[in-house]
Amino acid sequence: MDPRIEKLLTQVEKPARYTGGEYGEIIKDKDSVNLRFALCFPDIYEIGMSNLGIRILYGVLNSMDDVWCERVFEPWRDMSDLMRKNNVPLWALESGDPIKDFDIIGFSVGYEMSYPGVLDMLTLAGLPLRSADRESLSPLIFAGGTCMYNCEPIADFIDLAVIGEGEEADPELVTLFTEAKRNGLSKKEFLRRAAHIDGIYVPSLYNAEYSETGVINSITANEGAPEKVRKRLIGNIDKSFFPVRDIVPSTEIVHDRAVLELFRGCIRGCRFCQAGFVYRPVRSKSVQTLIEQGISALKNSGYQEISLSSLSSSDYRGLNELCDGLLDYCEPSMTRLSLPSLRADNFSMELMKRVQKVRRSALTFAPEAGSQRLRDIINKNITEEDLLNSCRNAFEGGWTAVKLYFMLGLPTETDEDVLQIADLTYKVLECFKKYASNKARGINITVSTSCFIPKPMTPFQWEAQVDIEEYSRRTRLLRDRLRSRSITYNWHDPRTGFVEAVLARGDRRLAPALESLVSRQGGLQAWDEYFDYDGWLECFRKNGIEPSFYATRERNTDEILPWSIISDGVNDSYLLRELERAKRGETTPDCREKCSGCGASLMAESGVCDE
Amino acid sequence: MNDLRVKFEKTGRAAYISHLDLMRTFQRVFIRSGIALKHSEGFNPHPRISVILPLPLGCRGFGEFMDIETKSVVEPTALIAGINEFMPEGIRALDAAHPVMKPGQIKYARWVIELLYDETGARNHAERIKELFSKESLLISRKTKRGVSEFDLKPYTENLAVSAEDRNICIKGILSAQEPSVSPALVMNAIRKYLPDCAAFTGVCSRISLYDGAMSDFY
Numbered sequence: 001m002d003p004r005i006e007k008l009l010t011q012v013e014k015p016a017r018y019t020g021g022e023y024g025e026i027i028k029d030k031d032s033v034n035l036r037f038a039l040c041f042p043d044i045y046e047i048g049m050s051n052l053g054i055r056i057l058y059g060v061l062n063s064m065d066d067v068w069c070e071r072v073f074e075p076w077r078d079m080s081d082l083m084r085k086n087n088v089p090l091w092a093l094e095s096g097d098p099i100k101d102f103d104i105i106g107f108s109v110g111y112e113m114s115y116p117g118v119l120d121m122l123t124l125a126g127l128p129l130r131s132a133d134r135e136s137l138s139p140l141i142f143a144g145g146t147c148m149y150n151c152e153p154i155a156d157f158i159d160l161a162v163i164g165e166g167e168e169a170d171p172e173l174v175t176l177f178t179e180a181k182r183n184g185l186s187k188k189e190f191l192r193r194a195a196h197i198d199g200i201y202v203p204s205l206y207n208a209e210y211s212e213t214g215v216i217n218s219i220t221a222n223e224g225a226p227e228k229v230r231k232r233l234i235g236n237i238d239k240s241f242f243p244v245r246d247i248v249p250s251t252e253i254v255h256d257r258a259v260l261e262l263f264r265g266c267i268r269g270c271r272f273c274q275a276g277f278v279y280r281p282v283r284s285k286s287v288q289t290l291i292e293q294g295i296s297a298l299k300n301s302g303y304q305e306i307s308l309s310s311l312s313s314s315d316y317r318g319l320n321e322l323c324d325g326l327l328d329y330c331e332p333s334m335t336r337l338s339l340p341s342l343r344a345d346n347f348s349m350e351l352m353k354r355v356q357k358v359r360r361s362a363l364t365f366a367p368e369a370g371s372q373r374l375r376d377i378i379n380k381n382i383t384e385e386d387l388l389n390s391c392r393n394a395f396e397g398g399w400t401a402v403k404l405y406f407m408l409g410l411p412t413e414t415d416e417d418v419l420q421i422a423d424l425t426y427k428v429l430e431c432f433k434k435y436a437s438n439k440a441r442g443i444n445i446t447v448s449t450s451c452f453i454p455k456p457m458t459p460f461q462w463e464a465q466v467d468i469e470e471y472s473r474r475t476r477l478l479r480d481r482l483r484s485r486s487i488t489y490n491w492h493d494p495r496t497g498f499v500e501a502v503l504a505r506g507d508r509r510l511a512p513a514l515e516s517l518v519s520r521q522g523g524l525q526a527w528d529e530y531f532d533y534d535g536w537l538e539c540f541r542k543n544g545i546e547p548s549f550y551a552t553r554e555r556n557t558d559e560i561l562p563w564s565i566i567s568d569g570v571n572d573s574y575l576l577r578e579l580e581r582a583k584r585g586e587t588t589p590d591c592r593e594k595c596s597g598c599g600a601s602l603m604a605e606s607g608v609c610d611e
Numbered sequence: 612m613n614d615l616r617v618k619f620e621k622t623g624r625a626a627y628i629s630h631l632d633l634m635r636t637f638q639r640v641f642i643r644s645g646i647a648l649k650h651s652e653g654f655n656p657h658p659r660i661s662v663i664l665p666l667p668l669g670c671r672g673f674g675e676f677m678d679i680e681t682k683s684v685v686e687p688t689a690l691i692a693g694i695n696e697f698m699p700e701g702i703r704a705l706d707a708a709h710p711v712m713k714p715g716q717i718k719y720a721r722w723v724i725e726l727l728y729d730e731t732g733a734r735n736h737a738e739r740i741k742e743l744f745s746k747e748s749l750l751i752s753r754k755t756k757r758g759v760s761e762f763d764l765k766p767y768t769e770n771l772a773v774s775a776e777d778r779n780i781c782i783k784g785i786l787s788a789q790e791p792s793v794s795p796a797l798v799m800n801a802i803r804k805y806l807p808d809c810a811a812f813t814g815v816c817s818r819i820s821l822y823d824g825a826m827s828d829f830y
Binding site: 007302334 | 623624625627628629631632635636638639641642643650656668669697698699701702727804811815816
């Protein structure tokens with residue numbers, strides 16, 4: 001190991017975050033590969049290594065013989081301070097080499113609050129932040145992940161963005177880059193060509209003009225760049241790469257277990273949920289594939305827990321059969337099967353009882369809104385009856401802890417809606433008192449509220465967020481009603497939610513504010529320890545940004561939105577229709593019951609989704 | 612007869628795996644290798660692995676030990692080969708045999724402490740460190756469960772030999788391993804306390820072997 005790095009390791013907490021060397025890590029001979037790829041995640045090791053996307057991309061890129069893909073995470077503050085003090089540039093875990101000398105640096109960005117992390121990592125690497133200030137072809141700096149459906153706040157920093165599923169687009173991008181490097185192409189020429197790969201968005205080839213009121217007048221595509229950039233997606237997910245022989249971290253991470261991805265997309269269409277729209281169409285894996293992948297992932301890793309992952313696992317058609325197949329392996333080997341993202345219906349509850357024989361974690365439900373009126377508006381098709389039936393079922397079966405998740409600040413929310421969150425919570429408590437098999441143990445109900453954040457590519461993309469004071473008032477209103485020893489109430493800091501809302505629907509004019517912010521308070525802004533709201537406001541003000549313009553302003557539906565070049569395959573007309581239905585309090589049936597014609601089926605390999 | 616004592620090394624990048632993480636890592640290594648361990652009884656059974664005198668975080672070990680209990684009889688050579696295939700970088704089983712001594716019998720440990728300096732001049736520092744080690748007592752403050760107390764290091768160190776090159780110093784010697792356990796960090800603290808001019812080093816520490824009270828190898 002580089003003695004300069006080793007010197008820092010002896011001075012930080014949790015040094016295993018920075019060493020690499022885990023079982024399953026891929027080491028190649030750096031002289032025999034053509035391309036060095038730094039796969040970056042703008043948060044710490046424990047978070048990044050828990051991300052399935054990172055693990056898939058690591059496997060896909062390293063399956064290319066002449067590419068060596070290595071991992072890079074954002075250092076915690078103790079380490080980044082030492083790196084700056086000792087002039088040690090950011091390194092990749094596998095080789096310990098500085099990433100500034102790599103060919104390609106790719107970020108996976110799934111959370112807007114990690115934008116500062118991207119800039120923090122570029123700074124630590126010793127690279128100029130702005131794409132325009134990096135003249136040579138290498139290192140090419142790009143980003144992918146869900147946030148890229150509106151990458152405008154970081155558009156001036158990255159050379160390009162991958163829209164949609166990276167395992168499909170990245171190898172093509174890497175191949176084009178290798179050719180460009182061999183032929184000595186300029187960065188400009190390379191970017192012009194890359195813009196013609198499906199799913200590649202090159203921000204520098206587009207420019208926006210703004211009106212006096214600050215809204216976008218026009219966005220122009222230059223130098224032959226496409227007018228629309230449509231997302232990439234895996235056609236046949238059953239045959240796509242899945243990491244069954246993977247890195248096993250030597251230090252505990254957040255999701256320290258094997259993971260199985262059941263399907264992508266979601267049939268539900270909750271109107272606030274960005275993932276529910278951008279991952280369309282629904283594509284499922286077969287039960288057989290999943291059982292095989294699950295068992296080999298467990299055998300190869302030595303994990304004693306496997307978790308089923310998807311946006312709504314109860315909607316997986318073969319869920320029973322899959323659980324049976326996995327339990328045949330799990331039970332004798334003392335391996336735990338965990339099933340997050342279950343719906344509050346009886347079928348799911350029976351399944352929960354079956355898989356959780358020994359350790360019973362808290363049951364988690366996400367009604368999202370307290371009143372049926374508001375649940376209809378957001379198209380969260382879960383009724384009070386469903387929820388209470390499931391709770392009764394669980395309490396009779398011995399469960400004594402329930403977590404309930406809600407959002408505050410949803411469109412049209414009134415005080416009555418807020419107070420109905422409390423009513424619903426007390427109904428759950430009553431249900432326990434009436435039906436619990438072990439009443440003496442008492443119950444723990446945890447109610448959590450987060451702040452509704454209007455996201456691009458959803459029917460609520462035009463909506464206003466409620467402001468911080470109003471949000472706090474609603475939190476207090478609810479808190480005062482939730483005074484019971486059995487109930488714990490947690491709420492999110494509305495200030496983080498406000499900044500997240502600014503970034504989610506932001507445009508390129510935010511770039512200087514992000515630069516100021518990172519030089520002032522670094523990255524790690526998703527962490528309470530380092531989130532500094534006043535610092536954000538100061539950086540917005542200094543750079544002439546009015547944050548409420550982005551967060552709390554309702555847009556006209558004919559306004560040109562910053563992400564209007566990007567398409568996830570769902571038609572704008574569909575989003576508008578959904579918005580209107582929401583305003584009328586009408587629900588939309590799920591995709592399995594009736595296709596509502598969003599447009600995404602055209603992107604499915606067979607032309608039909610959810611087969 | 613399913614008890615085995617596995618001797619292993621923990622070096623390089625693996626030096627930064629903490630004790631708790633090492634336990635988790637070994638559990639997974641055994642599952643990967645298909646060698647089943649016995650589990651404890653009770654509500655939350657856990658595999659029978661115990662690492663003897665865990666290394667301080669960041670230290671290398673060249674003769675470390677763990678005691679395990681397998682479900683069925685496994686030949687030591689098969690065990691070593693079996694688990695080594697599934698280890699993270701830097702951890703390697705060297706030997707396995709039925710345990711003879713009790714872990715409580717361990718009294719001494721042989722350490723190598725390397726002090727790495729950015730600047731040249733280590734030879735001068737080495738002379739002063741030698742001098743320091745030849746004193747009658749070496750009082751330092753030590754954190755224990757009962758709070759910070761003054762502690763004389765000297766009686767618990769033996770034959771500390773100091774050698775030097777331009778930019779590094781090598782200290783070799785014996786430290787008390789248990790009752791009290793003296794970590795090399797205490798030796799480095801003593802240097803930092805009494806010789807602040809010589810304190811600008813990064814310490815790299817390696818535990819070479821463990822002994823009982825008669826200086827016989829632990830096995």
